[in-house]
Amino acid sequence: MPPLKIRVTRDIKARHGVLQNEIARRAYLYVARNQALPPQIRHQAQLQLNTFGRYTRPTTVKNRCADSGRGRGILSEFALCRFQFRLRALAGEIPGVKKASW
Amino acid sequence: MSSVLPSRLAKLNQLRCSIFQTVYNPTGIRTGAKYLRARLRGPSMVKYYPPVLDFAKVMRQYPDLELVDEDEEQRLQDVEDKKKRGKGAPKKAKTKGEGRRQQRRK
Incomplete structure (x- = not known):
């Protein structure tokens, strides 16, 4: 059995991070992108989105x-x-x- | 063909939306609904790599089997051998000024 490559290990980590944070991220995305809501609340949601780590974004997964x-x-x-x-x-x-x- | 007033058309659209239970959004404002509607991608993402047998995990799960990880034993042996030849890891600094690089600078 060959040892796991580090980049694959990192990718697995990212995949699990996405799975765990997906619902919360979606909720913040919904608030941030909803033009019917007041700008202040949308901005707060966007700031919250920025606090998520690197390995929670689906685009990190390759x-x-x-x-x-x-x-x-x-x-x-x-x-x-x-x-x-x-x-x-x-x-x-x-x-x-x-x-x-x- | 007779022309219809835009306000009448808008009324019609509104009625249509109420009948067919769709959202009446004449200005095309972004509601963010697509982020709620889209399927969750995490569950299928996790399944991409085929499962790999983790020997260390198995050892931890069944300590009474007394399994031996040969690769790990070999690695520890190599580290010991290196230490004997004076090739071990350098000592870590306990305080800030104690580091090797700091001392060289003086």
Whole structure:
């Protein structure tokens, strides 16, 4: 079993942070973006939004390769980068995937 | 085709909204409803990576099995060996002026 890459670990942390803070963030977003509410309240909500940490924003989350930790060239369905995907597909470890030839 | 007064059209829209239970918002003001309407993304985000067996966690859960983490043992052994050769971690400063870098500056 290879050790977890630090960036993958960080990404997992971000994912859990998003899960835990999502509802509160949505509520503040609703107040802050609602033009029918008084500006002072909207501003307060925006300030509250800014107090959330880095690992609570959904945009911090990035799909990475579960095997190599690579951030680019990911096939999200398999959570693998293109090279690891190729290696595993050729080894027959991914069900339903085979090399095309015609 | 006869022209219809805008105020009449607005009345019609208002009535339509009350009948079909939609929000009457003639000026297109932003209500922030889309943030409440959108699905929560957290639950599916957490499921992205396949679960990994955490050996340290298993060891902590079943202390009576007396499992041995070989990688960890090896690491501790390596640290011991390094210390014997005088390659261990430097001593930490207890007070502020005691740091190695601070002393060198004098």
